[in-house]
Amino acid sequence: MTLIQTVTTDDLVIQVADRRLSRPDGSVFDDDYTKLVCWNTSFTVGFTGLARIDPAQKKSTSEWLAETLCDYASFEDGVDALRYWASGQIGQLPTGKGWEDKRLGIIIAGFDRRRIPLVAEISNFDPEAPIPANQNEFKCYRIRRAPGHSASFRITGAALTEKMYANILLRRVPRMLKQQDGITRAARLMVALQRRISEDNPGVGRHAMAVAIPRERTMPAVLSNLDAPSLNTMNSNFCYFDDAGFNYKQLGPHMAGGGWAWADFVAEADPSNPDMQKVGGRVLKCPQPPPQAESTGC
Incomplete structure (x- = not known):
């Protein structure tokens, strides 16, 4: 399976994902854009598993996530909605040859007004077990930090060796986050780990996206630094790590919130004049007006 890494501390969430996706027959390919969603500028959402979530295999799972979440304001409501609707979507898929693997794992992490890290995983499989016979049943797990640790880690999808987990995630990433510009260094280390795994696991891609959600944010926006591959702790922000370099x-990431869902979000700068910048995206869903009330003749 593909790989999603999620790191949380009291003050910060970092999520790193590749762009590789799976088909029901087990084959893989790289998405044209991204498989992360930024929800309400407060949460990052990643998934591993099925690339398309409809019987015709045309509906992008990441777009479906954005369209589903955009109508919900609270963490619990969004998580419950994903679990409920994911069961229905997977249940509509065909069975039989070519549809053996319908596994899907979704992880959500971020902060709301409670100012504590909130993490939940929604999944229809056990990563350490064979593909389940019933893939229509999704379970939800709240992920909490182990006592005595300054950070928590969640790996969704491809497995890490015990040495990788202990040496890189448990030791080096927490130390980096305490250093100057530690958030960028930690994200780069997570990307390097992803690429190391991809050497032995064809299900994991080399291109990567990182989304950072700080607990304290100066504005309700999602930003990116177009001058260098870096992240910051001032606002929700993202960075794309192309395998060929900066x-x-x-x-x-796709954007969701306030009834709006956006896909194919791109921020671009002119290499000869980096101050000349532009952004673009594609609207997936817009807020629906309330139903018109029947006239009472008043």
């Missing part, structure tokens, strides 16, 4: 064209 690119002034930064692929962004």
